[in-house]
Amino acid sequence: MVLQTLDFTGIDGGYRSRLPRGRFDVDAALDVVRPIVADVAHRGVPAIIEYSERFDGVAPAAVRVPVAELRRAADELDPELLAAFSESIRRRRQVAEELEVDADQAPAVLADGAYVSLRNVPVDRVGLYVPGGLAPLASSVIMNVVPAQVAGVESIAIASPPQREFGGLPHPNILALCHLLGVDEVYAVGGSQAIAMFAYGVEGLCEPVSLVTGPGNIYVVAAKRLVRGIVGIDSEAGPTEIAIVADETANPAFVAADLISQAEHDPLAASVLITTSAELAAEVRAEVERQVASTLHSERIRTALGGEQSAVVLVRDIDQAVRVADAYAAEHLEIQTADAAAVAARVRNAGAVFVGDYSPVSVGDYSAGSTHVLPTAGAGAHSSGLTVRSFVRTMHVIAYDEEGLLGLADGVERFALAENLPGHAAAVAVRRRP
Structure with a gap:
């Protein structure tokens, strides 16, 4: 086996296309996994068991592993491997807490001669x-x-x-x-x-x-x-969307105008009102009709508001309204309720939250100072807006000296061997041989 040699001495630029890279044909794999994903989405557990038998050669007795099995596996760990696992957990947690929560740039000191720092590039x-x-x-x-x-x-x-x-x-x-x-x-x-x-x-x-x-x-x-x-x-942003959580204290003209403002973007735009008040819902519907009649893009707006993506959602109380809003994870979420700030503080899933009667989405679209490039289609449950x-990119920089490595070597080697990767263990062992 001979490693290839690439001579770049006469090349200035265009390196990305010339550098070696392993082939990874995701497109071909898509044709294989697409029917599997669709089948699991449709049939659930029976499909999962069927594919487990086909690809893994075994059908699990329980798809969700019982807690007792988790406990038994931990109880039966080799003590030295348990120590290696525990030290790995400790060090990863220390770096996460010291460097990744508050972006503290001071290196984390894991032990003598063992340092990890963080670079934002x-x-x-x-x-x-x-x-x-x-x-x-x-x-x-x-x-x-x-x-x-x-x-x-x-x-x-x-x-x-x-x-x-x-x-x-x-x-x-x-x-x-x-x-x-x-x-x-x-x-x-x-x-x-x-x-x-x-x-x-x-x-x-x-x-x-x-x-x-x-x-x-x-x-x-x-x-x-x-x-x-x-x-x-x-992100893979879809059509724009707004959700408004409102109670009986909300101004129906404000709510209607804000629903219309998002519907103006696109016939596929979504406008959703989540309210505890049937009376407010009726008033908002009347306001929408009145305001749309004099709006430039009335046809586009009517299409969006009348589409399957838009609705008025009646809820029992504010607690349920927050749960519904979190489930929807709107790109833009307005809170127009009594004590709007307290309600907004309870929201976990949204691209951006607009608090109170005088924080319409329009101000965020242009000049609030916030970003308007936001996750859509429920992605606010796992993704953030553009900032x-x-x-x-966050880059960890690992700097262990000989003392730092040797203090951890036994545990690393045991961990590597437990994963059936002896080459990983050897890369540590070779550094402590005379």
């Missing part, structure tokens, strides 16, 4: 997408560029669809904001072709990026899914 180059369809979202330039600049990203490129009425250029407001923000690499490219350009690069035009961010239509979302793994992406952190 900005992404080298990002491609920022700005939509230009039904609404040319110039505000998205701000929401993408500012946090990237604050994070320290050195190379920023923006793509936005060419507009027929502007001679094939993106909307002038988008171009003006790019200039105001000092971004001069701007492409008149929209849709999936823009995402492909960013991910793969186009020789003589655009260098590939490391991260693609920004909202877009379903074709932009599909393209981001295709290139995910080749580049990082912020400075989106453009920063």
